[in-house]
Amino acid sequence: MSKIMPPAHPFDASVLEDDDKLKEECGIFGVIGVGDASNFVALGLHALQHRGQEAGGIVSHDPEQGFQSARRFGYVRDNFTSQKVMETLPGPLAIGHVRYSTTGSKGQTAIRDVQPFFGEFAMGGAAIAHNGNITNANALRRELIERGSIFQSSSDSECIIHLMARSLQRTIPERMEDALRRVEGAFSVVAMTRTKLIGVRDPLGVRPLVLGKVGDGWALSSETCALDIIGAEFIREIEPGEMVVISQNGIDSQFPFRPQKPRFCIFEHVYFSRPDSILGGRSVYETRESIGRELAKESPVEADLVCPVPDSGTPAAIGYSLESGIPYAMGIIRNQYMGRTFIEPTEQIRNMGVRLKLNVNRALIQGKRVILVDDSVVRGTTSRKIKEMILDAGAKEVHFRIASPPTAWPCFYGVDTPQREKLLAATMSEEEMRDHLQVDSLKFISLDGLYRAVGEAKGRNAKQPQYCDACFSGEYPVEPADQIESGFEMKAAE
Numbered sequence: 001m002s003k004i005m006p007p008a009h010p011f012d013a014s015v016l017e018d019d020d021k022l023k024e025e026c027g028i029f030g031v032i033g034v035g036d037a038s039n040f041v042a043l044g045l046h047a048l049q050h051r052g053q054e055a056g057g058i059v060s061h062d063p064e065q066g067f068q069s070a071r072r073f074g075y076v077r078d079n080f081t082s083q084k085v086m087e088t089l090p091g092p093l094a095i096g097h098v099r100y101s102t103t104g105s106k107g108q109t110a111i112r113d114v115q116p117f118f119g120e121f122a123m124g125g126a127a128i129a130h131n132g133n134i135t136n137a138n139a140l141r142r143e144l145i146e147r148g149s150i151f152q153s154s155s156d157s158e159c160i161i162h163l164m165a166r167s168l169q170r171t172i173p174e175r176m177e178d179a180l181r182r183v184e185g186a187f188s189v190v191a192m193t194r195t196k197l198i199g200v201r202d203p204l205g206v207r208p209l210v211l212g213k214v215g216d217g218w219a220l221s222s223e224t225c226a227l228d229i230i231g232a233e234f235i236r237e238i239e240p241g242e243m244v245v246i247s248q249n250g251i252d253s254q255f256p257f258r259p260q261k262p263r264f265c266i267f268e269h270v271y272f273s274r275p276d277s278i279l280g281g282r283s284v285y286e287t288r289e290s291i292g293r294e295l296a297k298e299s300p301v302e303a304d305l306v307c308p309v310p311d312s313g314t315p316a317a318i319g320y321s322l323e324s325g326i327p328y329a330m331g332i333i334r335n336q337y338m339g340r341t342f343i344e345p346t347e348q349i350r351n352m353g354v355r356l357k358l359n360v361n362r363a364l365i366q367g368k369r370v371i372l373v374d375d376s377v378v379r380g381t382t383s384r385k386i387k388e389m390i391l392d393a394g395a396k397e398v399h400f401r402i403a404s405p406p407t408a409w410p411c412f413y414g415v416d417t418p419q420r421e422k423l424l425a426a427t428m429s430e431e432e433m434r435d436h437l438q439v440d441s442l443k444f445i446s447l448d449g450l451y452r453a454v455g456e457a458k459g460r461n462a463k464q465p466q467y468c469d470a471c472f473s474g475e476y477p478v479e480p481a482d483q484i485e486s487g488f489e490m491k492a493a494e
């Protein structure tokens with residue numbers, strides 16, 4: 001009698017990880033002036049979970065119990081919903097962080113790498129949570145270690161705490177200003193002292209940070225969607241180069257850095273931010289729909305259906321459909337219930353890869369010419385598998401339309417990107433990529449088209465780009481000093 005093998009189903013988080021997407025590394029959130037601030041922070045971090053799923057942490061301060069902290073691996077919902085944990089984080093002031101590592105020991109993070117980081121100074125303690133990436137962290141770390149600093153983690157963000165410790169300024173906000181003036185790269189920071197909540201954005205404003213009002217208190221958040229979840233009113237964005245210090249006396253705003261033209265990350269509009277957030281006064285959802293419309297104008301094709309690659313391609317696919325008049329349909333269905341608690345991945349399961357997460361709506365696809373709209377192509381591995389699934393389901397033609405220009409350069413400002421040679425667009429032309437993916441056509445939105453879609457009617461200002469678009473253009477607004485030191489070659493001047 002032949003032995004019936006059980007269906008292979010165990011797989012681990014590595015299989016579920018979407019390794020063919022760029023990944024935002026962090027979300028930050030802080031609240032002051034409400035009872036049990038840490039509960040608000042936990043909710044805020046839950047709404048920011050898309051910005052980092054590896055680990056999270058909360059620091060709170062209570063006048064009687066002082067600073068308390070909890071740092072955990074895994075999702076916010078699995079760690080910061082238990083009463084037992086939340087009771088250890090009392091007080092009217094708290095900050096938190098969710099992380100997907102960009103620097104530090106990636107993939108093998110130690111709990112000491114999980115933020116917020118805490119420092120005890122002569123004038124009291126301070127905790128900080130950082131979103132972004134410090135591009136001169138190696139040089140700073142070397143200098144600080146030579147001068148006696150003892151680092152606890154491998155995270156570049158810890159440099160800020162050590163720089164603060166060495167500052168001769170009198171107050172913690174002043175020390176933070178001092179420290180951040182030495183830091184290059186991208187940073188949005190939420191920090192706290194015993195009585196103050198502090199928010200800072202780097203002079204280019206690469207990563208987002210917004211201010212909200214919650215009851216008699218205030219909140220700072222990476223995105224507005226996290227203000228919504230706690231019932232906070234969105235007040236405004238923290239300006240590039242601005243530092244706000246919030247206490248019971250109100251908000252003090254300063255601009256301590258040398259002013260520069262802002263260069264917000266344009267990819268936040270395309271993919272990183274949640275579609276229900278507001279960025280630069282615009283709904284992210286509407287911007288993505290406009291990207292789809294631009295794409296349809298730039299790269300029309302005759303077809304029967306426009307389908308998104310869920311979930312991030314959805315608004316752009318709707319825009320493409322509205323502009324082109326080609327019906328929109330959910331040709332690919334996402335399994336919403338992917339857990340992360342499986343065991344050993346088998347080879348068979350690894351090969352299933354994308355099929356575990358996405359399935360083709362066969363009845364809809366069969367015999368159709370299908371336009372697939374996705375937000376980006378990074379390595380191209382997922383695009384290729386999706387194409388195979390669509391053809392297996394009987395599609396007549398497959399046309400890819402991509403809501404971002406070709407990603408040909410790595411990001412050094414707080415987004416996890418593969419090395420340059422792993423990026424499909426770094427080594428292939430559009431036609432070579434089409435051939436590699438074996439699709440009937442492949443078109444990316446142009447850089448100018450993307451700028452138009454985010455509200456720049458005249459497109460990109462080549463002399464002074466309005467956004468950071470380095471991963472598309474290779475033009476880095478801040479020289480990535482650490483990377484150059486380790487051999488990264490910048491784009492040659494044209």
Ligand code: SF4
Nearest residue numbers: 265411468469470471
């Ligand atoms: S390089 Fe790309 S992902 Fe990184 S900040 Fe600039 S636009 Fe955003």
